[in-house]
Amino acid sequence: MTTSSPLDSDISMPLGMDVDALPTPCLLLDEGRVRRNVDRMKARLAGLGVTFRPHLKTAKCLEVARIAMTTPGGPAMVSTLREAAFFAQGGVMDMIYGVGIAPGKLDRVGAIRRQWGVDLALILDSLDQADAVAAWVKANGDPLPVLIEVDADGHRSGITPGDEALLVAIGRRLVDGGAALRGVLLHAGDSYRLDQADAIADAAEVERMAGVAAADALRRAALPCPMVSVGSTPTARFARSLAGVTEVRAGVFMLGDLFQMGVGTCALEDIAVSVLSTVIGHQRQKGWIIVDAGWMALSRDRGTARQAVDQGYGIVCDLDGKPYGDLIVLDANQEHGIVAVRPGSTASLPDLPLDARVRILPNHACATGAQHDRYHVLDAAGRVAAAWPRINGW
Amino acid sequence: MTTSSPLDSDISMPLGMDVDALPTPCLLLDEGRVRRNVDRMKARLAGLGVTFRPHLKTAKCLEVARIAMTTPGGPAMVSTLREAAFFAQGGVMDMIYGVGIAPGKLDRVGAIRRQWGVDLALILDSLDQADAVAAWVKANGDPLPVLIEVDADGHRSGITPGDEALLVAIGRRLVDGGAALRGVLLHAGDSYRLDQADAIADAAEVERMAGVAAADALRRAALPCPMVSVGSTPTARFARSLAGVTEVRAGVFMLGDLFQMGVGTCALEDIAVSVLSTVIGHQRQKGWIIVDAGWMALSRDRGTARQAVDQGYGIVCDLDGKPYGDLIVLDANQEHGIVAVRPGSTASLPDLPLDARVRILPNHACATGAQHDRYHVLDAAGRVAAAWPRINGW
Numbered sequence: 001m002t003t004s005s006p007l008d009s010d011i012s013m014p015l016g017m018d019v020d021a022l023p024t025p026c027l028l029l030d031e032g033r034v035r036r037n038v039d040r041m042k043a044r045l046a047g048l049g050v051t052f053r054p055h056l057k058t059a060k061c062l063e064v065a066r067i068a069m070t071t072p073g074g075p076a077m078v079s080t081l082r083e084a085a086f087f088a089q090g091g092v093m094d095m096i097y098g099v100g101i102a103p104g105k106l107d108r109v110g111a112i113r114r115q116w117g118v119d120l121a122l123i124l125d126s127l128d129q130a131d132a133v134a135a136w137v138k139a140n141g142d143p144l145p146v147l148i149e150v151d152a153d154g155h156r157s158g159i160t161p162g163d164e165a166l167l168v169a170i171g172r173r174l175v176d177g178g179a180a181l182r183g184v185l186l187h188a189g190d191s192y193r194l195d196q197a198d199a200i201a202d203a204a205e206v207e208r209m210a211g212v213a214a215a216d217a218l219r220r221a222a223l224p225c226p227m228v229s230v231g232s233t234p235t236a237r238f239a240r241s242l243a244g245v246t247e248v249r250a251g252v253f254m255l256g257d258l259f260q261m262g263v264g265t266c267a268l269e270d271i272a273v274s275v276l277s278t279v280i281g282h283q284r285q286k287g288w289i290i291v292d293a294g295w296m297a298l299s300r301d302r303g304t305a306r307q308a309v310d311q312g313y314g315i316v317c318d319l320d321g322k323p324y325g326d327l328i329v330l331d332a333n334q335e336h337g338i339v340a341v342r343p344g345s346t347a348s349l350p351d352l353p354l355d356a357r358v359r360i361l362p363n364h365a366c367a368t369g370a371q372h373d374r375y376h377v378l379d380a381a382g383r384v385a386a387a388w389p390r391i392n393g394w
Numbered sequence: 395m396t397t398s399s400p401l402d403s404d405i406s407m408p409l410g411m412d413v414d415a416l417p418t419p420c421l422l423l424d425e426g427r428v429r430r431n432v433d434r435m436k437a438r439l440a441g442l443g444v445t446f447r448p449h450l451k452t453a454k455c456l457e458v459a460r461i462a463m464t465t466p467g468g469p470a471m472v473s474t475l476r477e478a479a480f481f482a483q484g485g486v487m488d489m490i491y492g493v494g495i496a497p498g499k500l501d502r503v504g505a506i507r508r509q510w511g512v513d514l515a516l517i518l519d520s521l522d523q524a525d526a527v528a529a530w531v532k533a534n535g536d537p538l539p540v541l542i543e544v545d546a547d548g549h550r551s552g553i554t555p556g557d558e559a560l561l562v563a564i565g566r567r568l569v570d571g572g573a574a575l576r577g578v579l580l581h582a583g584d585s586y587r588l589d590q591a592d593a594i595a596d597a598a599e600v601e602r603m604a605g606v607a608a609a610d611a612l613r614r615a616a617l618p619c620p621m622v623s624v625g626s627t628p629t630a631r632f633a634r635s636l637a638g639v640t641e642v643r644a645g646v647f648m649l650g651d652l653f654q655m656g657v658g659t660c661a662l663e664d665i666a667v668s669v670l671s672t673v674i675g676h677q678r679q680k681g682w683i684i685v686d687a688g689w690m691a692l693s694r695d696r697g698t699a700r701q702a703v704d705q706g707y708g709i710v711c712d713l714d715g716k717p718y719g720d721l722i723v724l725d726a727n728q729e730h731g732i733v734a735v736r737p738g739s740t741a742s743l744p745d746l747p748l749d750a751r752v753r754i755l756p757n758h759a760c761a762t763g764a765q766h767d768r769y770h771v772l773d774a775a776g777r778v779a780a781a782w783p784r785i786n787g788w
Contacts, residue, residue: 023502025788057728079690079729099729100675100684104749108417125675128748156730157675157684189727281494281519281551290494290551296473297788300694300761333583334451334760335473335493336550354522355498366728367694371764373787393767394419394691 017384019319020357022376024278025297027368028359029064029255029375029388030321033272037254038068041236048242053077053229055098055251058366061375062090063388068254077249081108086391088116096121096185096229098249100149100157103132110142121145123185125159130170134177146174147185147229150214152207155189161210164217171223183227183246184214191234195264195308204239207232212244237265255365258315262307274321274359275314275368276376277337279352287349288330289339293360295332299367313337314360320382321359324350329360411778413713414751416770418672419691421762422753423458423649423769423782424715427666431648432462435630442636447471447623449492449645452760455769456484457782462648471643475502480785482510490515490579490623492643494543494551497526504536515539517579519553524564528571540568541579541623544608546601549583555604558611565617577621577640578608585628589657589702598633601626606638631659649759652709656701668715668753669708669762670770671731673746681743682724683733687754689726693761707731708754714776715753718744723754 019028038054045052054068057079065087069076074094078084084097093116097109101122113120122144124130130146137144148170151158159166167184174181188207194200211228218225230242231249242248255273256266277293295313304311313329316339326345331338337360341347352358362368369375370392379385413422432448439446448462451473459481463470468488472478478491487510491503495516507514516538518524524540531538542564545552553560561578568575582601588594605622612619624636625643636642649667650660671687689707698705707723710733720739725732731754735741746752756762763769764786773779 023499023788024496099686102672102674102686102749104672105417126748129675132748151677154680156727156732157677160679278496278498280496281523283545283551285554286548292493292496295695295761296764300696300758301689302694302696333550338550354520354526355496364694367689370690394417 019276019376019378019382019384022276022384024276024357025293026276027372027375028274028276029377030272031377031385032380033256033270034064034067034254037256037266037270037272041250041253042070045236045248048239050242050245051075051247053096053231053247053249054254055079055231055249056083056087058251058255058369060369060390060392061388062087063386064254065090065092075247077251080394081105081112082394083391084120085112088112088118088120092118094119096123096147098123100124101129101133103129103136106133106136106144109144110136110140113142119145121147121182123147123149124170125149125151125157127166127170127173130173130177133179134173137178143178143180145180145182147182147227148214150184150186150210152186152188152210153190153203155187158186161213167214167217168221168223171218171221175223181218181224183225183229184211184218185229186211187249188230188232188235191232192263194234195262197238197264200234200238200264201240204235205241207235208239208242208245215244233260233265234263252365255369257365257368258311258361258363259303259307262304262309268315268323268361271361273365273369273375274317274361277358277360279354279356279358281354287340289349289352291329291337291339291358292335293329293337294335296334297371298329298332298337298360298362299364299371301362301364301367303363311363312342314362317359317361319357319359413670413770413772413776413778416670416778418670418751419687420670421766421769422668422670423771424666425771425779426774427650427664428458428461428648431650431660431664431666435644435647436464439630439642442633444636444639445469445641447490447625447641447643448648449473449625449643450477450481452645452649452763454763454784454786455782456481457780458648459484459486469641471645474788475499475506476788477785478514479506482506482512482514486512488513490517490541492517494518495523495527497523497530500527500530500538503538504530504534507536513539515541515576517541517543518564519543519545519551521560521564521567524567524571527573528567531572537572537574539574539576541576541621542608544578544580544604546580546582546604547584547597549581552580555607561608561611562615562617565612565615569617575612575618577619577623578605578612579623580605581643582624582626582629585626586657588628591632591658594628594632594658595634598629599635601629602633602636602639609638627654627659628657646759649763651759651762652705652755652757653697653701656698656703662709662717662755665755667759667763667769668711668755671752671754673748673750673752675748681734683743683746685723685731685733685752686729687723687731688729690728691765692723692726692731692754692756693758693765695756695758695761697757705757708756711753711755713751713753
């Protein structure tokens with residue numbers, strides 16, 4: 001299919017086309033790499049004896065979700081209620097909404113559960129939230145499933161590990177209020193700051209032990225705790241043991257990115273997402289090549305700036321995905337990327353004339369993906385096999 | 395109008411509603427402030443005797459464009475060809491596409507010009523581009539209007555000021571090839587690094603003088619140069635003289651943001667855009683309030699980190715837009731904002747309970763806006779008067 005309107009000329013592209021014919025900038029997805037990344041994670045977690053609950057917030061895409069999930073109905077994790085509704089519509093029946101619930105959002109949660117008959121569970125970390133859920137359950141007759149969030153590493157949300165009094169009080173309030181207490185949930189977000197497998201494995205052990213201890217505390221109080229849910233891409237990749245854990249969540253590993261490469265969870269060859277861009281100019285005396293992927297297409301994420309190797313706004317590759325030696329996006333304006341050899345490198349600038357095309361590996365797949373409304377999916381021959389929509393927004 | 399699907403529950407909201415009833419996170423626009431910002435800029439530029447060509451890349455919104463433009467047909471500036479087509483469809487007939495043209499994009503440029511009969515002009519800075527334009531004009535019979543970009547301050551693209559040989563050669567190549575040489579275009583992008591009115595006025599003078607000199611060189615070579623187009627929000631705000639300049643471009647001033655406040659082009663009370671967010675939790679022992687606006691809603695832009703006052707991911711205000719004392723978004727994850735008192739401040743954390751709503755003033759209106767597909771427009775009474783769509787993507 002093609003389209004006649006210049007406004008929508010980027011919406012529907014003929015399939016089986018050469019990647020070189022896509023309008024730029026746009027987002028490419030290497031389906032083979034996604035499958036390889038997923039297969040590796042599934043095999044690893046199956047070997048550790050736990051359920052895999054992929055986090056869909058990175059890809060935000062039904063087709064990628066179907067590759068990642070262990071069944072077409074889930075389980076899965078989402079980061080927005082818009083994702084929850086979208087994936088429910090797509091047949092995903094078992095989801096956790098992974099952001100602490102605000103009472104004002106319960107009606108929408110209930111509507112999603114009702115409309116698609118989906119098992120959408122919530123997380124929370126306070127008595128106030130538990131009371132609000134109990135009141136909602138009483139008013140609506142829908143026994144909302146809830147996990148109590150425990151803050152394994154002081155990263156963000158969740159009750160303090162070891163605060164058994166609060167944990168049990170929340171659990172009791174939920175159960176007495178008619179909600180379905182599902183268990184505990186933890187996210188070792190601080191593992192993103194690490195870059196050594198041993199240190200990440202230690203972080204995974206901290207996450208696991210906090211989860212197991214919380215579950216034990218609930219069970220000692222005669223409260224149900226069928227689930228102990230942990231996860232992050234780094235801890236899922238390097239955990240030594242998951243004894244006592246029932247499920248692991250991870251998301252960004254499906255696509256990979258330069259930040260995760262810096263953490264050590266993937267190799268450059270695993271990164272499945274890239275931004276296709278066109279050379280639009282040169283500043284030869286400065287050693288700059290100007291491309292049409294600025295921060296609008298790459299995102300403002302500069303996560304690698306705090307890592308051992310600063311990748312600028314991304315690593316520049318040829319159309320086959322092979323990096324040019326030490327070529328990065330040194331800086332970015334809204335619609336301009338400034339491509340140059342990495343500072344300190346003695347590599348020479350490749351000869352990339354006007355209209356030449358490059359692929360840029362991004363710092364952060366979650367952030368770069370969000371700048372685009374779809375993936376152009378590459379098959380094994382490097383041709384565009386499909387366009388897969390993303391569900392952005394809230 | 396309301397909607398029945400939980401998937402689309404955020405798409406169409408009843409108008410005249412209380413802002414407190416909007417789903418969060420979402421983007422708010424204070425129409426009165428936009429009009430005030432625009433009126434001030436129009437008065438200033440009229441006083442300096444130049445045409446105003448608003449840059450539409452910040453707002454990416456037809457309704458805002460109509461407030462900003464001096465006529466419903468333009469002139470205007472755009473940053474993507476998707477914007478060009480969108481605004482052409484909306485009746486804007488005079489536009490410059492402000493990113494150096496790649497030859498592979500000329501067919502799409504031609505299609506937009508043809509379909510809507512719009513005067514869409516291009517910019518370029520090399521003989522290769524001029525040759526490609528000339529070849530396209532010859533093949534298609536459409537005398538594309540072109541401005542030659544001059545790099546006033548070494549910021550990005552454009553020919554070096556004073557390189558008259560190259561300037562004239564490009565101009566001659568265009569004219570001989572049948573293109574319509576419109577003049578020269580400059581953008582003092584490095585003015586964003588400044589924060590003193592005098593220094594910005596000096597940068598504006600550098601921009602002006604480079605433009606006037608380039609125009610003189612073209613005219614001495616008997617080439618046409620009807621337009622000398624300059625601009626950036628800082629230089630538009632502080633230029634002392636615009637003698638010899640025919641038009642000024644500026645965009646972000648319409649909405650304002652914390653980065654521009656740091657540069658000195660706007661006051662906090664001028665910032666027309668904010669992200670509405672809900673309190674979803676607390677980490678009281680750390681002095682943190684957790685809100686549902688993370689970097690996905692605020693963008694990853696941390697531009698103020700390099701300014702005198704680092705605003706984190708934004709300044710937190712009440713529903714009337716009044717800042718809580720020294721309260722900022724200290725850090726952000728994808729869907730979590732960590733709100734705290736500014737480091738070093740002795741202010742106390744306000745009591746914001748679960749479900750409380752705040753408005754967050756962003757670092758960068760262009761980047762934050764791009765995370766959203768529409769503005770919820772506030773009227774003078776602070777109620778939601780309209781939803782104005784944005785044209786994101788390429």
